[in-house]
Amino acid sequence: MRRPQWLSQWRRMLHRRKEVVGINERNVELIYRHNDRRHFPIADDKLVAKQVLSELGVPVPRLLGVAHGLHEVNGLLERIEDEEHFVIKPAQSSGGQGLMVVGEQVERGVWLKAGGGDVTLAEIRQHVANIVFGAFSKDRPDRAYVEERIRAHPVHARLWHDGLSDLRIITLNQVPLMAMLRVPTAASGGVANLHQGGIGLAIDIESGRTIRASFRGRPIDRHPDSGAPLIGVQQPEWERVIDTARRASQVPLAYLGTDIVVDQSGRTLVLELNARPGLEIQNVNGRGLGTYVEEVLR
Ligand SMILES: Nc1ncnc2c1ncn2[C@@H]1O[C@H](COP(=O)(O)OP(=O)(O)OP(=O)(O)O)[C@@H](O)[C@H]1O
Ligand SMILES: [Mg+2]
Secondary structure (H helix, E strand, O other): OOOOHHHHHHHHHHHHHHHOOOHHHHHHHHHHHHOOHHHHHHHHOHHHHHHHHHHOOOOOOOEEEEEOOHHHHHHHHHHHOOOOOEEEEEOOOOOOOOOEEEEEEEEOOEEEEOOOOEEEHHHHHHHHHHHHHOOOOOOOOOOEEEEOOOOEOHHHHHHOOOOOOEEEEEEEOOEEEEEEEEEOOOOOOOOOOHHHOOEEEEEOOOOOEEEEEEEOOEEOOEOOOOOOEOOOOEOOOHHHHHHHHHHHOOOOOOEEEEEEEEEOOOOEEEEEEEOOOOOHHHHHHOOOOHHHHHHHHO
16 A cells, blocks of 8 residues: 555654654754763853964964953953954854954945944944944954954855855764855955855765755855856855865864865964854754764764
8 A cells, every 4th residue: 555645744744753863863963972061161262262263273364353351341442443355243142143244444443344334433442342242142242353354255245245255164072073164245344144145055075066955944046146056056065164174173172063264375264262152053954063062982
């Protein structure tokens, strides 16, 4: 007798569910079992990450200045008022919140912003004050910092010219398990975060080629703004990217998501580390981490 269609659909769904690590299992099994809470600040604070990575000899974007509190906001502004391009970040935010990608300077005290529009020094002062007050860190006081603005590698710039794509590599015990490229769009304000309107592309770890793309949870094969094809794109400097992820994973967080960018001249730099890399990457890849994890731990 033929098996009813609903039964095979149901079985497929159950199988998929088992494959995609559920949020509970992710937290309990992967994070808490492999990552000691004590070391979370390495990933939860981008300035700590910069320091730790630099000590390991892993390249990071150059730091231009930090405001540890309101009293340091003016000092930080003095430090950047002559800069053409820079990025302002909260030390403790995630999902692209509070990031401002600035440059070039069109007149004294006025800059263009990635994603469109301009920004004045007074607006930047307000933004930095908001960061320090904790507007992007669950109302806990934070530090604001400014770093060099990284220009995208031509392969990434061809996908979308305005902003910087980044590569998220998940490692467990220093073994790369899964990778995705995030690409900015016209709507994402120069950042590539999926929550801000970026596109997620799954990458085959072995070859460094993109194999799937999704935008707002739906599969796509072309960039919605530029029309550039998104599948089969060979990632620049792929071996170096993987090597950088391995080197970054020497930090004492066995389960780690490392965000890497490839700049105009092919340098690979680490933007930040994530101790609780989201389920996003599994959705983008259309598969669960579960089987990879079992292989590494076997
Ligand atoms: N120095 C920089 N120069 C240019 N663009 C940058 C720079 N730093 C970050 N960006 C842009 O901002 C995005 C987010 O950066 P970052 O990973 O530091 O923030 P986040 O809020 O922790 O994001 P998430 O938690 O989603 O990883 C990057 O994908 C990139 O597009
Ligand atoms: Mg990040």
